[in-house]
Amino acid sequence: ARPEAPPASRESRVLRVGTSGDYPPFSTLKEGQASGFDAALLESYATERGLRLEWVRFRWPELVADLRAHRFDVATSGITVRPERSLTGRYTVPVARNGALLLLRRPTWAPPAGGGTSEEPLALLRALDRPDFRLAVNKGGHLERVARAHFPHARILAIPDNAAVREAVASGQADAALSNTVEGPRWAEGLTGLELVGPFTRDVVALYVDPSQPELAADLDTWLLRQEESGALGELRARYLGPGATGPTATPVDALLSATAERLALMPMVAVAKQRAGQPIEVPAQEAKVLEAARSEVQKAAAALGVSPPPDEALTAFFQAQMDAAKQLQLRAATPADAPAHSLDDELRPALARISSRISTLVPRVPGGLDRDAIRHKAHEELASTGLEAGEIDRLADALVGLGTSRPAPAP
Ligand SMILES: C=C(O[C@@H]1C=C(C(=O)O)C=C[C@H]1O)C(=O)O
Numbered sequence: 001a002r003p004e005a006p007p008a009s010r011e012s013r014v015l016r017v018g019t020s021g022d023y024p025p026f027s028t029l030k031e032g033q034a035s036g037f038d039a040a041l042l043e044s045y046a047t048e049r050g051l052r053l054e055w056v057r058f059r060w061p062e063l064v065a066d067l068r069a070h071r072f073d074v075a076t077s078g079i080t081v082r083p084e085r086s087l088t089g090r091y092t093v094p095v096a097r098n099g100a101l102l103l104l105r106r107p108t109w110a111p112p113a114g115g116g117t118s119e120e121p122l123a124l125l126r127a128l129d130r131p132d133f134r135l136a137v138n139k140g141g142h143l144e145r146v147a148r149a150h151f152p153h154a155r156i157l158a159i160p161d162n163a164a165v166r167e168a169v170a171s172g173q174a175d176a177a178l179s180n181t182v183e184g185p186r187w188a189e190g191l192t193g194l195e196l197v198g199p200f201t202r203d204v205v206a207l208y209v210d211p212s213q214p215e216l217a218a219d220l221d222t223w224l225l226r227q228e229e230s231g232a233l234g235e236l237r238a239r240y241l242g243p244g245a246t247g248p249t250a251t252p253v254d255a256l257l258s259a260t261a262e263r264l265a266l267m268p269m270v271a272v273a274k275q276r277a278g279q280p281i282e283v284p285a286q287e288a289k290v291l292e293a294a295r296s297e298v299q300k301a302a303a304a305l306g307v308s309p310p311p312d313e314a315l316t317a318f319f320q321a322q323m324d325a326a327k328q329l330q331l332r333a334a335t336p337a338d339a340p341a342h343s344l345d346d347e348l349r350p351a352l353a354r355i356s357s358r359i360s361t362l363v364p365r366v367p368g369g370l371d372r373d374a375i376r377h378k379a380h381e382e383l384a385s386t387g388l389e390a391g392e393i394d395r396l397a398d399a400l401v402g403l404g405t406s407r408p409a410p411a412p
Pocket residue numbers: 270281282283284286287290322323324326327349352
């Protein structure tokens with residue numbers, strides 16, 4: 001006889017949450033119990049949804065492989081949105097901002113602080129980028145990539161234990177540690193003779209969901225947008241992350257701009273894939289498909305919200321601006337022969353579709369009455385590192401404003 005399944009009502013569903021557990025104030029994991037910003041956030045979600053949390057530890061270099069192997073439903077540990085990760089997983093709307101920051105014990109050979117040299121962080125970084133500069137960084141994550149991009153000539157000490165990165169600079173084994181605006185100030189506490197240099201990147205962190213669970217991702221998005229609106233997310237940020245995680249991020253406009261940046265960050269890889277396959281940059285049939293999917297997803301999202309979708313003209317203008325920007329970046333992308341090639345059909349387009357679908361759920365939430373100049377300014381900040389030209393960013397910003405023009409402005 002088959003064993004009886006337990007009655008569903010008595011058994012709460014389990015949500016398996018991946019965490020590095022080594023990254024305060026985002027996440028700490030001790031004896032199976034997580035604490036920090038991510039734990040507080042996920043516990044609040046689980047309570048509302050009647051889910052039981054099960055914490056699963058991941059190591060930073062294995063995050064993507066673990067998600068692909070379905071070892072957890074969602075990972076959350078101050079995970080920076082990065083294109084190689086977008087390729088495999090489905091990010092939620094961002095939960096916080098972050099930026100790379102150097103904890104520096106200035107070597108004797110380095111230009112003196114304020115000593116007549118430019119103290120622009122980027123000029124100082126260039127001066128430090130030499131073989132005798134020892135830079136400690138957490139191995140396998142976003143910051144190792146940042147370290148290798150900004151310090152191609154330095155000695156990078158990639159350490160597979162985040163806490164040991166701080167130790168390396170504390171003990172003098174390294175001249176600097178690469179950290180960020182949330183973690184860096186905490187690391188600097190109790191250490192003397194250190195300067196904080198930066199931030200010199202502008203990043204967002206988000207929850208990172210198994211792409212085979214689109215309903216979970218969509219529900220997390222809806223929930224996070226509501227947490228931002230109610231102020232609950234802002235409170236958690238202030239309580240755990242401090243001023244380094246300048247918010248808000250989970251508003252329709254902020255989330256749309258970061259989704260746009262995430263989408264565009266994949267374009268250099270699209271360019272490589274097309275170049276290898278000898279395919280054209282402009283693919284009208286694919287653009288028609290993207291637009292068709294957007295129309296139907298925006299309709300659905302608007303119906304779920306009980307609002308009318310933006311007029312088709314505004315919707316088309318917005319998605320066409322996204323795709324035109326995408327093609328410009330493909331045209332400008334370098335396609336070096338040693339760049340890894342990803343599959344257009346199996347990896348890149350599905351990843352783009354996941355981001356487009358998040359964009360589509362945000363579109364009917366764009367309020368009316370947005371100030372064009374303010375949105376242009378914000379777009380220039382959020383899209384600064386995409387490689388778009390000023391006019392291209394303005395067009396995206398204006399198309400975003402256009403999504404809300406037929407809608408009432410929120411009550412003051
Ligand atoms: C991204 C691609 O390149 C171009 C841009 C598109 C987009 O932004 O979705 C779609 C088709 C192409 O004209 C692609 O071919 O998938």
